[in-house]
Amino acid sequence: MHLVVCVKQAPDTEALIKLKPDGSGIEEAGIKWVMNPYDEYAVEEALRLKEKNGGDVTIVSLGPARAMESIRTALAMGADKGIHISDPSLDRADAFVAASALAAAIKSLPHDIILCGQRAIDDDSGQVGSILAELLGVPQLTIIMKLEVAGGVAKAVKAIEGAQVVLESALPCVVTAQKGLNEPRYASLPGIMKAKKKPVDVKNAAALGISVEQKARIIKMMPPPQRAAGKIIQGDDPEAKARELVRLLREEAKVI
Amino acid sequence: MAQEVWIVAEQRDGVLRKVSFEIASAARRIADELQTDVAAVLLGSGVSALAGALGKYGVDTVYVADGPVFQNYTTEAYAAAVAKIVKEKDPAILLLPASVQGKDLSSRLVGKLATGMASDCTELRIENGKLVARRPMYAAKCFADVVIDGTPQMASLRPNVFAAVEMPKAGTAVAFDAAIDPASLKTKVLEIQKESGGKVELTEANVIVSGGRGMKGPENYALIEELAAVLGAAVGASRAAVDAGWRPQTDQVGQTGKTVSPNLYVACGISGAIQHLAGMSSSKVIVAINKDPDAPIFAKADYGVVDDLFKVVPEITKAAKELME
Ligand SMILES: Cc1cc2nc3c(=O)[nH]c(=O)nc-3n(C[C@H](O)[C@H](O)[C@H](O)COP(=O)(O)OP(=O)(O)OC[C@H]3O[C@@H](n4cnc5c(N)ncnc54)[C@H](O)[C@@H]3O)c2cc1C
Ligand SMILES: Nc1ncnc2c1ncn2[C@@H]1O[C@H](COP(=O)(O)O)[C@@H](O)[C@H]1O
Numbered sequence: 001m002h003l004v005v006c007v008k009q010a011p012d013t014e015a016l017i018k019l020k021p022d023g024s025g026i027e028e029a030g031i032k033w034v035m036n037p038y039d040e041y042a043v044e045e046a047l048r049l050k051e052k053n054g055g056d057v058t059i060v061s062l063g064p065a066r067a068m069e070s071i072r073t074a075l076a077m078g079a080d081k082g083i084h085i086s087d088p089s090l091d092r093a094d095a096f097v098a099a100s101a102l103a104a105a106i107k108s109l110p111h112d113i114i115l116c117g118q119r120a121i122d123d124d125s126g127q128v129g130s131i132l133a134e135l136l137g138v139p140q141l142t143i144i145m146k147l148e149v150a151g152g153v154a155k156a157v158k159a160i161e162g163a164q165v166v167l168e169s170a171l172p173c174v175v176t177a178q179k180g181l182n183e184p185r186y187a188s189l190p191g192i193m194k195a196k197k198k199p200v201d202v203k204n205a206a207a208l209g210i211s212v213e214q215k216a217r218i219i220k221m222m223p224p225p226q227r228a229a230g231k232i233i234q235g236d237d238p239e240a241k242a243r244e245l246v247r248l249l250r251e252e253a254k255v256i
Numbered sequence: 257m258a259q260e261v262w263i264v265a266e267q268r269d270g271v272l273r274k275v276s277f278e279i280a281s282a283a284r285r286i287a288d289e290l291q292t293d294v295a296a297v298l299l300g301s302g303v304s305a306l307a308g309a310l311g312k313y314g315v316d317t318v319y320v321a322d323g324p325v326f327q328n329y330t331t332e333a334y335a336a337a338v339a340k341i342v343k344e345k346d347p348a349i350l351l352l353p354a355s356v357q358g359k360d361l362s363s364r365l366v367g368k369l370a371t372g373m374a375s376d377c378t379e380l381r382i383e384n385g386k387l388v389a390r391r392p393m394y395a396a397k398c399f400a401d402v403v404i405d406g407t408p409q410m411a412s413l414r415p416n417v418f419a420a421v422e423m424p425k426a427g428t429a430v431a432f433d434a435a436i437d438p439a440s441l442k443t444k445v446l447e448i449q450k451e452s453g454g455k456v457e458l459t460e461a462n463v464i465v466s467g468g469r470g471m472k473g474p475e476n477y478a479l480i481e482e483l484a485a486v487l488g489a490a491v492g493a494s495r496a497a498v499d500a501g502w503r504p505q506t507d508q509v510g511q512t513g514k515t516v517s518p519n520l521y522v523a524c525g526i527s528g529a530i531q532h533l534a535g536m537s538s539s540k541v542i543v544a545i546n547k548d549p550d551a552p553i554f555a556k557a558d559y560g561v562v563d564d565l566f567k568v569v570p571e572i573t574k575a576a577k578e579l580m581e
Pocket of ligand 2: 006007008009036038039042060061062063095098102115116117118119120121123124125126127128129
């Protein structure tokens with residue numbers, strides 16, 4: 001079974017995000033970069049599918065030079081090879097451009113299942129997996145919490161509002177990973193050593209034959225709205241404090 | 257006349273979801289600014305009669321594809337149907353809910369229509385005749401204003417953020433043939449397992465009471481559930497509580513859980529880690545109950561009670577119950 005995983009490097013969840021003074025983007029200095037957490041679930045799931053069915057796992061990442069670190073992390077977890085799409089013209093790729101680049105790279109690979117994260121925690125857009133599926137002309141199973149593959153079909157469970165849905169799809173298909181899908185493994189020391197020797201192809205936009213215009217454009221970034229300072233309800237008596245809280249929620253905040 | 261503003265309405269089991277009225281209202285406001293009409297696309301089986309209900313929230317025309325192939329949502333059938341009518345009528349703006357279904361459908365449509373989308377938006381405005389959508393990024397550590405250079409200009413809107421405002425229009429239903437061959441579909445819905453007993457969905461709830469590691473064990477969530485019952489609230493949890501196996505994954509609020517925007521969020525025994533704040537910082541009013549006065553949650557809270565939650569929460573339940581009666 002040929003498995004492909006799209007991995008994006010993103011700021012660590014703890015990272016402070018500072019904006020450039022002109023609001024054109026974020027200051028990258030000092031940020032610790034990690035593999036997008038949802039992509040860890042995608043890599044883990046691919047590795048488990050390979051362990052069960054045989055085959056190979058290819059990691060594809062679009063990003064600047066540093067994105068190679070996330071590819072190496074995935075190789076250290078057990079993936080077989082990588083493709084690093086690196087091109088300054090793609091540094092500000094929107095979802096459509098990113099998916100176009102990934103699709104161009106994946107088209108030339110054998111693929112039964114393509115795994116993505118359900119969302120990248122930098123742009124928080126949650127679009128690339130579906131656009132990629134459309135560009136590859138394959139079905140999609142998104143925000144998946146459980147996956148079983150047998151007899152050429154993928155069976156998946158996803159949570160919707162107030163219910164769980166069991167879906168079935170023919171292969172090849174795109175699956176986007178949600179937390180709960182699995183518990184990602186850590187890279188072992190031998191894994192890290194081996195990863196250094198695994199092949200990673202570096203490709204630019206010309207090599208992939210893509211020239212796609214960005215379609216979603218950020219015109220300005222700004223800090224989040226400030227919240228007014230809160231009130232700590234003083235006192236020693238839990239009952240009195242509870243009553244005061246309930247009064248404030250009714251009379252001042254008017255939310256109950 | 258300027259090109260229209262469109263929405264894709266969401267229904268389940270023949271009932272329009274509240275978020276459909278929220279996006280209809282948002283579309284109406286924008287369309288009025290652009291002096292154009294609002295149309296909705298509605299897909300389902302036996303749903304034609306719902307057009308009138310959309311009209312109440314400002315929709316002029318409802319394009320309905322009604323048939324068994326749309327009984328349950330599938331990406332393939334729904335995306336093909338919406339793309340077909342959108343290509344034919346060429347609206348300027350297309351809005352969808354950022355619900356679970358809306359996220360799946362809208363992103364597939366971005367691919368089919370080869371356009372761009374601002375996802376999970378919290379504000380919309382018109383500038384020089386173009387849509388400007390504001391959305392959180394980096395787990396709401398910053399916001400961005402986004403314009404779409406493709407057609408239609410797409411945005412998905414976060415549930416529970418845009419007000420549903422009644423603004424009666426005709427809501428005339430126009431049937432269209434989506435021409436979907438059921439045999440061609442590569443995915444199918446095998447089963448839908450509904451959660452038992454009228455649970456309030458977190459992403460749609462007006463009030464949420466959440467418990468974290470401070471709850472000490474799954475059995476103590478009865479305290480949270482009692483308060484939630486009095487307030488008509490949904491129950492949420494921190495990742496610590498979910499990973500400990502005390503609460504299901506679907507209850508998790510935060511960066512790797514749900515993003516919620518209730519009017520009131522009550523955090524009990526939750527420290528307020530940045531990843532938790534990522535999921536609930538757009539709540540209108542935040543209450544924190546924590547015995548540690550230095551817990552970071554207090555920096556975000558509108559109202560804080562520093563005390564043992566096991567003493568305070570039952571008293572809040574009692575006081576709220578008296579108030580409600
Ligand atoms: C990649 C990544 C993603 C993550 N995603 C999420 C996410 O989506 N959601 C999320 O919540 N977390 C997430 N986390 C985890 C997050 O960093 C915190 O570990 C987690 O939120 C802590 O949960 P907690 O507040 O319940 O527990 P703790 O941080 O342990 O806090 C418990 C609090 O309870 C208080 N307390 C204890 N006893 C009592 C009592 N009797 N009365 C009153 N107060 C009491 C304590 O003072 C403390 O403040 C993520 C972490 C990572 C690395
Ligand atoms: N630059 C990228 N390189 C590789 N994969 C990506 C990239 N951008 C997005 N993806 C994949 O698409 C998923 C969703 O991303 P997004 O639509 O940006 O939220 C991610 O979890 C990745 O699996």
